[in-house]
Each structure stands twice: as C-alpha cells, then as structure tokens.
Amino acid sequence: MNRSASVLRKIRDAMRMLARGHWWRLVRAARLRLHSDYTCLGLRRDARIPFPAPRARIPITVRPLEAGDDLSILCVDAPGLSGEIAFTRLGVARLLQSGISTCFVAIGPDGKPCHLQWLILASENSKLRAEFGDLFPALEADQAMIEGAYTPEPFQRLGVMAEATARIAARAPELGARWVIGFTVEENHPSLKAAMRAGFRPYLRRVESWRLFKRRISFSRLPEGTPFPFEPQRGGVAAESAPASSAANSASSAWPRSETTHRE
Numbered sequence: 001m002n003r004s005a006s007v008l009r010k011i012r013d014a015m016r017m018l019a020r021g022h023w024w025r026l027v028r029a030a031r032l033r034l035h036s037d038y039t040c041l042g043l044r045r046d047a048r049i050p051f052p053a054p055r056a057r058i059p060i061t062v063r064p065l066e067a068g069d070d071l072s073i074l075c076v077d078a079p080g081l082s083g084e085i086a087f088t089r090l091g092v093a094r095l096l097q098s099g100i101s102t103c104f105v106a107i108g109p110d111g112k113p114c115h116l117q118w119l120i121l122a123s124e125n126s127k128l129r130a131e132f133g134d135l136f137p138a139l140e141a142d143q144a145m146i147e148g149a150y151t152p153e154p155f156q157r158l159g160v161m162a163e164a165t166a167r168i169a170a171r172a173p174e175l176g177a178r179w180v181i182g183f184t185v186e187e188n189h190p191s192l193k194a195a196m197r198a199g200f201r202p203y204l205r206r207v208e209s210w211r212l213f214k215r216r217i218s219f220s221r222l223p224e225g226t227p228f229p230f231e232p233q234r235g236g237v238a239a240e241s242a243p244a245s246s247a248a249n250s251a252s253s254a255w256p257r258s259e260t261t262h263r264e
Helices: 004-019 023-034 083-097 122-132 160-169 189-197 237-241
Strands: 035-046 061-064 103-107 113-121 143-150 179-185 201-211 214-221
Touching: 004 023, 004 083, 004 122, 023 035, 023 083, 023 201, 035 189, 061 160, 083 143, 103 160, 113 122, 113 160, 122 143, 143 160, 160 189, 179 189
Parallel strands: 143 179
Antiparallel strands: 035 179, 035 201, 061 103, 103 113, 113 143, 201 214
C-alpha cells in the first residue's frame, strides 16, 4: 500500500482544520515535531484466557462496524467544536479511510455507535506501515492489536471503553490470534485504567522522539509484573488483586519481533 495516500489525507485534514479556524492545533502539532519526547506503554492480554468484561453504566452491544451505521460522532462541523476534538475525530476518520480492518463499534441505548475501536491482525501489517510508519512493531501471526479507540464526550466516564475493549479483545481467538496488544500514552491514566479493567497488563515501553520533523522510535521490554503508573509497587495491594491475565501474559511470543530503534 502506498503511503502517499495517507500523507494526502493528512494534508486534506489540515486544510479542513484551517478552514474551521483551528490553526493553533496545527501549530501545536508542528511544535511537537520540532522537539518532543513522549512515552507510551505497550499493553497485552492473552485472549485465550476468559476474562469477565466490566459492565458500562449504560447498556452497550459490541459488534463489527456495519454499512449504514450512523458515524455522526466523527463529525467535525458541529458548532462550538474545539480544535482538540476536531483533530481527534479527523484522525479516527482517517483510520476508517485507510481500509485497515476490523473496526468494531459499541452501540448505545439510542441504537447509534458510542465507541469505535479496531482489532488489527498481522495480515494488515502493510496497511499499518503505510498509515503509521514504524510507530508499531510488525504483528506476529498469533497477535492482534487494538488501536483507534474513540469515545465521544457524552459517553466518556461511563465505563464504555473498558467494556468495549474487553469484548473486542475476546474476539481475537475467532480471528486466529492469541495475544492482543495495544499502546497508550503513559500519562493517560484514564485510558490505562480502562485497559487494566479489560484485562491488559504493561509489558513494553515505547519512546517516540521528534527532532526537526524527524522521528525516532525505540522499544524496551518491561520486567515481568511491572505495575501501571497509578498502582502501588509490586508486593502491594495491586499485586494481590491484579487480574489472572497478568501471569498468563508472560509468554515470550507476545514480545514484538522488532526490538531495535526505528527512524522515520
């Protein structure tokens, strides 16, 4: 897949942001690419081991995206929409347009999607590379990756993401994958807590560094039993109450093949 299509979509969306007066968000993105460092935690779960999905505070049904689903939650033309929200929604829409499968949705009480998230298989590696470069390690045949999770503002803080993530990850064995991995910014504690409630544990750290619009990415493996940033250190209460999937996630096959530093 030609990555130029991804670049063209980003240019198009930048023009849409400018047309809506969100130039400051583009400036912020450019400044981050001049000089920045930030860290993501790589998370994983052994999907062969049953894990009870936490219940959201509203009833939801999780299924693959269908033609005709109302995706107005990705609209960027709503009056008063902030630049940050528009930027996020355009990014999720680009993932839809990339052709990467499979996108799942959580259907809320009104019959419309209230959450989107992808479960991506190794067969999509070329599309992942075209869309994201070397941001993610190449998936192995027994791996799937969750990515592109988005919950619109009215449905946040209702436990929708945690339940949807748990149910989507549980579908991986149906698609031939044992391990489900994902990456979340280390400082984004709400998303990390949702992942923990969905049965995921930290196993990898990714550092993304930008210098003068050149990106450097490095992966480092975390010691077994590494806690989430908000948990007590090993041996505390969190260690006693950690999900059973933590011990099950120790197999070396879940470690990405690519352990080297990547540059883009």
